[in-house]
Amino acid sequence: MDELNREFVHNCTIHTSIPTMKTIDDTAVLLGLPKHWVRQKVLNGEIVAVKSGKRYLVNVDKLIEYLNSNTLTPTEETVSHGGIKPVPVKL
DSSP: OOHHHHHHHHHHHHHOOOOOEEEHHHHHHHHTOOHHHHHHHHHTTSSOEEEETTEEEEEHHHHHHHHHHOOOOOOHHHHHTTOOOOOOOOO
8 A cells, every 4th residue: 555545545534434323212222212202303494414325324423412402491482382392409
């Protein structure tokens, strides 16, 4: 292998990472989430997934990013429509 190819392989190895891909059911079990919630997020395009045959494979790394970046704050809309709202914790 010549020097150019060796450098290319070295750079690809350092700068690329293979995402963790799991089925909807495996993702739900791994993260402790309801299967129907993960499935709905995939079908709505809210989380990164690819279709492989009849199944969807969820990018678990991106889903974790999604979960960590989306926080809930009480608003008129969530309260008036029966949506999810944060519950204050009493210690």
